[in-house]
Amino acid sequence: MTVTANSNASNQTELISAVIDGIEIRVPKGTLIIRAAEQLGNQIPRFCDHPSLAPVAACRMCLVEIDGMPKPQPSCAIALTDGMVVKTQQSSEVAAQAQAGVMEFLLLNHPLDCPVCDKGGECPLQNQAMTNGRAESRFEEGTKRLFEKPININSEILLDRERCVSCARCTRFADEIAGDPTLELLERGAHQQVGTADDRPFESYFGGNTIQICPVGALTSATYRFRSRPFDLISHNTICEHCSSGCSTRTDVRRGKIMRRLASNDPEVNEEWNCDKGRFAFTHTVIDRISTPLIRENGELRAASWPEAISFAAAGLKGKRAGVLTGGRLPQEDAYAFARFARVVLNTNNLDFRNRTSSDEEAEFLANHIAGSGLNVSYRDLETADVVVLVAFEPENESPIVQLRLRKAVRNNKLKVIAVDSAAAPGHEKLSAELHLAKPGTEAAALSALSDKLKGRNAIVLVGERAAASAGLLSAAVALSDATAAKLAWVPRRAGERGAVEAGLLPNLLPGGRLLSDATDRAAVAAEWNVQQLPTAIGLDQKGMVQAANAAKLDAFLVAGVDVTDVAYHDDFKAALAKTFVVSLEPHYSSVTDYADVILPVGVITEREGSFVDWEGRERSFTAAMHQSLALSDARVLHLIANELGIKFADDAKSAALHKSLTELKSTTKKPAMTKVSAVESAGLVLAGLRQLIDNGSLQNGEAHLAATAREAVAKVNAKTAADHGLIDGNLVVLEAPGGTLVIPVEIAAVADQTIWLPLNSDGSTPLINLGITIGDSVSVKDAGAYVV
């Protein structure tokens, strides 16, 4: 029997032929013995081996016999060569004994606490002790190594050192994959143990992965510890709702409660990692839930039946000048329902998903260059690129799996990363990025100057959501891409944003990447929707709607997934909501439900099915992890309102039908290039910043362990700016703007001139709320004296 590896690589790579346990196998040159054996269904036992980590051959569990070699060899570290004859534990007594010997050694100092260990039932040590170990211990009278247990290596990860087998998967993950060498092997020999520095915890946005790859129960999750047994869990394939990385995740549920979330292995997307937000932040699904429809009467909310609430909402919207605002949480199918509802039921193009700083330039960029562009740039493309330019996009905070893939490419493929941004971030260092610091408003010029570095090379430009805050930057990115043939991709922060673009949730854009301004496109959409025609006038964006409402030119809002404090004009926003009839579709009480006239509770992400579209343009479909839930989807609620109004909205509000309808509308027609926009630079000191991965975002509510891993909020300025404005490293600074003041510690760091950088939504640093300004706006500062902790 000959087995040929069935991998894409085999098409291009030279194949070699070898024999494992008497079976001939052909695999690409360079394939490790342990991987080749897997293809034969032979699981050679292993601990330190991990496909995504460099081989270390430390645990010695995977020893096999190789013809011509006097000693058993580690199959995790040796590539098959042509003609090699390997005998594993299945056909070699030497290999079997070597493995049994190593297993005996590993168990010497391992406690017999499997019945109370989280890993019990899914533990490689437990499993392999059964398959490859001795039946009885010969260490009966021995004295085991003992440690104080457990210790916190950070707020969300606990370490039981006596369970550790020193495989170093966790420390190698921290160093190689995350680039956070803050978890290390300490001590020596039999005293060797995993640990951190005395003064600092394990600091990483990706630390939770170490729990998952630990082959024993040494690393456990503070939230999951002792809460369930693996065999009591029902696992569901899910997609992470926290950002546009599109991670494939596994949600484990016990008796209707989410117990934990793990990273699933998706080689094209997140490989087998996720970030700590994706792993640990799921309590938001159960807190502050709205359990019944609510109607505001005399200023007070009261419970209502669904028929009453739907009828109330329908009456309030009927014949009104309305606008539709959706945030970033919606699955693509629900977004599509809103896009259709707005045009067909409310007869308006006043709709916008961008509950953040945005611009007309961005709307045109998204409509003309992103919508319908499909899988234009993929994770795999990042890995094979020569140069990747990050524009107003810091991946470690804003799309962490992009960060990991870039780091992998930097380490393995010599990828060069160039960043154009307002401040240096730790993530840049982990990518060895060439940093071009630019004051907000001046990035376009910095970007244009990069043209020579990209020409003739396999280059990719990634722009982030913050690019919208800088006039001219998106059109400069398009120009750079055109001039250098670099591929261009947009990496939004929120999970639902790319799907909202595809669904046409913009004032200038129809679903399927079709332009509102294009008659053919309009006709196609109208046909799919069985209506005579669509409203043709370009609608208002979010800010425009807020202004219109405050000017009494808009009567009603249909809002879903929006928090008014996500924008600098939150006071105007609140005023607009207060003046108008507001229909709010929310799972949770929020800053919008405070103003809602009717609240229609919808399900959280784990209670529904649908798909996100990740930044690549890849559809990421998921099913309901909490499938017993009776909560409705947004689309279903819209369907009910439309029915109430007697408007035929859609035949079927189910996710699959909506998805099919949206798919039918997909257009691949190339669209005209966007209008070139000129840069605008504010004079003097301006605000810069980003939303840190772990911050006050509402989807992180209720996660104290996670919150404690957030990076400390400090303002950053460079030395020159500090001197110009009399700021002192380590002191407090007071920022002043028309909306108010904010006091925060300041640090001298690598920041663009005349720029003060701060986290946009962290504890102690919420400038949009406190100052009422956003990125690129002028701000004044002064020293506020010593910072006393």
Added chain:
Amino acid sequence: MAITEQFKNELRELIARYPEPRSALLPMLHLVQSVEGYITQAGIEVCAAEVGLTTAEVSAVASFYTMFKRYPVGKHHLGVCVNSMCALKGGDAIWNRISSDLGIGHDETTADGQITLERIECQAACTHAPVMTANWEFMDDMDETKAVKLVSDLQAGVEVRSTRGPKIRTFKEVSRTIAGFDDGEVDEPAIDDAMLVGLRAAKKEGN
């Protein structure tokens, strides 16, 4: 003692000797011990900052090597070799005697902070077994009596000379030497009969 700017300059001097900064880490940690008396948190932090590592990385290195101590070492560090050759030739007896006299065990320091005792591994001086070290200087061909005198002399501040090396100074001073800074003691004799047994036998033969 605090980490001074001069101390940092000396760390940088060590770094400058190597093509890559991190290579200087072991000498730097010896230098930390020469001012702090052991590997302090402040010492770890300054080394981490100077070579661009995390404090976890420096701790990982420091905790790997036996010579780097986690607790304050006494004015004098005394080692007793208890590897096979020395142990059999009297090392165990020496250890038992001075450990009992001083009332301290392995890696412990007398209450007055004068002496730290350590059971040490082979010192590459088996021809001189049993061997002790005084602040890592050779104290060859020891026995219980000599060991007791060594301890009492050090306690009394009486000058003690290494059998192959200079007069005994302090743990901190020698840590500086080990870190790679000259101390002017290089010409102190390193020769004794055992080193010359072979040469004398050869000369006697006329080779």
Added chain:
Amino acid sequence: MTKLVPNLSAHWDEADSHTLTGYQRHGGYTAMKKAFELGEDGVIAEVKESGLRGRGGAGFPTGMKWGFVPQGDGKPHYLVVNADESEPGACKDIPLMMLNPHSLIEGVIIAAYAIRANYAFIYIRGETPHPIRRVRQAVAAAYEAKLLGKNILGTGFDLEVVVHSGAGAYICGEETALLDSLEGRRGQPRLKPPFPAVAGLYASPTVVNNVETVASVPAIIKNGAAWYKSFGTEKSPGIKLFAVSGDVLRPGIFEAPLGITMRELINYAGGMVSDRPVKFFVPGGSSVPLLTPEHLDVPLTYEDMAAHGTMLGTGTPMVFDTSRSVTKAVVRWIEFYKHESCGKCTPCREGTYFMVDILKRLEKGKGELADLDLLVDISAQISGRSFCALGDAAATPIPAALKYFREEFESKLVGAK
């Protein structure tokens, strides 16, 4: 009777043997000139021809090791001297560095020249300040005499030498662990391949040689390979420093051709210290299996030691008379390996822990017969399965001791008379 051949130790009786003056008085730093005349490849050829083998324990042919370094690869090359002498029994490099450091420095110059290295490091174990002082001074003196630095002797050859201190870790004698340590990391051995000759220090081609090996090179270049090969045997040519310790009258260092016997060395050391005869001896450090009086006349060569189930190792025999307990010696060696195990691989880290646990029980008279078989079994589970040679070394003492002295072990078991 094999004659002693003082070479590296020839002038140790001169008070200034460690100084430049002392070294040059006897023709020091002339070999390097000859080396420059021979050219890089000529030096490698001469060292290959001399048959010099590594004196650190493994006995790998030195010239061949140098020949593995790729040429014209555009990367910097490094020479690293392993002066981390820590093996129980080994005590030859430390005296050599104290008493004749310039032979090492001249050897460094020649070896670095041959492998096209412009940077050399001498990694000295940290617990030995006096050798550190002396080697540092020798390097400084050589710089001052323009024997190191830029454009040495007008040849265009540049060489920087750094004297580096370790910090107490026997494992750093393993060459890849030494390189990690020299890079400021935990001294744990590296996965091979790549071998240091291809990717060593800073991932560049590197040769790691023992002190005595490097110090032997100047005499070979000066006197020629033929001279060197006139000593020793065909497979073990040349001269070596034998450090004899233990129950002999005058323990010390004897420089002799390979092939000298243990009996001859004991004679040179004045015989046994008492009338008690030899019980056992360990020819080359605790990592090689012990031998017994029947082996006193076996030539101390790489091949003869191998033929008798042991190794020449560092060539520093420890001699024990009949008053000595082999069990105690073995316990301390195994405790040593446990203490020095780096922790990277399971067999060495846990196997030494397991052995010490059983040996402690034996020492307390609580062992049982099955424990002896278990000890042999554990040794077999470590040997050949560990990451590096430290594990193999830890697996060595027990099988050999039990082979010759099983009764002594059995006499300490529960219920033994």
